[in-house]
Amino acid sequence: MSDDPADAEGRPPAAEPFEEITDPSYAGFADSCEIVERKGGFRIVGTCPRCGHRMTYPYPKRVIVRGIGIRRRRRSDSQDRELPMLCTCTQEHPGRSADEHGCGAYWRVALQNSAT
Amino acid sequence: MTLRITRAASEATPHDRLVAAARLQLPVEELPRIRATALAWRNGLAALLAGLVGFSLIKGRSDISQLQRPWPVVVGGLLALSLLAGGAAAACLLRAAHGPPGSVDADEVIDEAADDPLGNADRIEALTAARALTCGVVLAYCCAALLVLAVGSTWYGPGKQERVQVVLPGGAPCGEVQKLSRGTLTLKTSAGLANVSMTQATGLRAVDQCPAPASP
Numbered sequence: 001m002s003d004d005p006a007d008a009e010g011r012p013p014a015a016e017p018f019e020e021i022t023d024p025s026y027a028g029f030a031d032s033c034e035i036v037e038r039k040g041g042f043r044i045v046g047t048c049p050r051c052g053h054r055m056t057y058p059y060p061k062r063v064i065v066r067g068i069g070i071r072r073r074r075r076s077d078s079q080d081r082e083l084p085m086l087c088t089c090t091q092e093h094p095g096r097s098a099d100e101h102g103c104g105a106y107w108r109v110a111l112q113n114s115a116t
Numbered sequence: 117m118t119l120r121i122t123r124a125a126s127e128a129t130p131h132d133r134l135v136a137a138a139r140l141q142l143p144v145e146e147l148p149r150i151r152a153t154a155l156a157w158r159n160g161l162a163a164l165l166a167g168l169v170g171f172s173l174i175k176g177r178s179d180i181s182q183l184q185r186p187w188p189v190v191v192g193g194l195l196a197l198s199l200l201a202g203g204a205a206a207a208c209l210l211r212a213a214h215g216p217p218g219s220v221d222a223d224e225v226i227d228e229a230a231d232d233p234l235g236n237a238d239r240i241e242a243l244t245a246a247r248a249l250t251c252g253v254v255l256a257y258c259c260a261a262l263l264v265l266a267v268g269s270t271w272y273g274p275g276k277q278e279r280v281q282v283v284l285p286g287g288a289p290c291g292e293v294q295k296l297s298r299g300t301l302t303l304k305t306s307a308g309l310a311n312v313s314m315t316q317a318t319g320l321r322a323v324d325q326c327p328a329p330a331s332p
Contacts, residue, residue, distance in 0.1 A: 022128045030123045036229070038236065040243045042119060056231050060239070063142040064150045064246050082124045084132030088140065090231055101140060106133040108124035 016051045018096035019104045025049065026107035033109070044085065050105035053089030083111045146242035154212035154249045161209065161256040165202065168263060180270055187273035191266050198262035201255050208252030212245045279326055282312050283319030290326035 026049040033046030041060040048055050087102025096104070180188045227236040281290040282301065289310050291303035301312045306329060 020130070020133060022133075024127055026128075027123045030121045033121050035119045035121060037119065039240050043230075044121060057136075057140075058143060059139070060143045062243065062246075064146045064153075064242055065142070082126065084128055084136040086133055086136040086140075088231070101137070106128050106136055108126060108128045108132060110122045110124045112120045112122060114118050114120055 015091060015093050016103050018093040018100065020106070021050065021104055022106050023050075026105060027109070029107060030109045044109070048087040048089050048103060048105055049107065050087060051089060051091070051093065051103040053087070053091045053103070055087055055089040055102060057085045057088055059083070080112050081110070082108050084108050143239055147238045147245070150242050150245045150249065151213060151215075154209060154245060154252075157249060157253055158209040158213050161205070161253065165256065165260060168260060175267065182276055183270065184274040184276050187269060191269045191273070194262050194266035194269060198259050198266060201262060202259035205252050205255035205259055208248045208255060212249035212252060215241065215245070279323050281321050281323050281326065282314070282317050283321075284312065284316055285318065288327075290323060 029046055029049045033044050036043050036045055040062055041058065043059060044057045046055065047053070084106065085108070086106035087104065089102045091103075093103045096102075180191050183191065225237040226233045230236050277292040279290060279292055280303070281288050282303070289303055289305055289312055291305035291310065294302040294304050294309065296302070296314075299314050301314050303310045303312060306326065
């Protein structure tokens with residue numbers, strides 16, 4: 001992983017190349033991440049299970065989309081559901097195009113709303 | 117209520133990656149979008165209200181004193197409420213289109229913990245502008261509705277009853293005309309109904325207000 005110490009000559013370790021990839025082990029992200037609640041939603045802060053970089057995945061509840069006034073089915077307020085997410089680290093990963101994020105890793109987490 | 121993240125029961129699929137990327141894309145450029153939307157609404161509603169008021173698309177009596185009480189008060193109240201709603205709508209729409217007319221604390225704008233230190237401030241401002249836009253639109257419609265109600269009240273509100281004063285050799289009764297039958301005029305005076313024989317009348321004049329009865 002990229003957070004490994006530099007090599008004997010002081011060069012930083014090579015970053016993981018960008019690749020759209022998932023792995024069952026990535027579910028372990030849920031064990032160490034934290035939720036930061038913000039006005040209009042929250043964000044999930046943690047360490048990418050593939051590249052090891054710090055990352056923040058925003059989860060807005062309401063968004064402003066010009067020209068779209070759709071009212072689709074609404075999820076229940078309990079919010080207990082599974083949420084797909086991907087790496088959003090800002091470090092360089094070779095092969096990443098301008099409209100992509102992070103190192104390419106993606107996974108799912110379960111979002112639970114406890115009454116405490 | 118507290119949000120909590122746990123391990124998911126199922127593995128991710130390539131479609132999940134598309135969904136996750138779409139969610140990232142949604143909040144991008146929200147502030148310019150809401151500003152542009154607010155500008156369009158501001159211009160449209162301003163044209164609507166200017167059409168209603170400036171070009172006299174709806175026009176009522178110019179003198180509401182011709183209305184029977186308490187209709188002048190009702191019309192005045194509706195116009196005052198319409199003015200208040202219009203002023204508040206303008207303030208909300210301008211707030212949504214151009215932002216607050218003042219400065220903010222720099223520490224409140226920069227989010228040191230975020231990857232994009234300015235992104236959170238933009239998002240909060242976008243949501244605040246969206247609320248102001250919603251309020252402005254609702255208030256502008258209320259302003260137009262109150263204006264239409266006020267003008268409608270001048271159209272359909274009952275006009276003031278005409279009063280007449282009959283000059284007789286022994287006095288000059290004054291009141292609202294109730295009926296005229298066989299040379300006898302029935303007036304509704306402050307003292308009640310009065311029958312006046314028009315054969316003895318030497319004069320008749322319309323008055324806005326009847327003179328106060330002479331005190332004994």
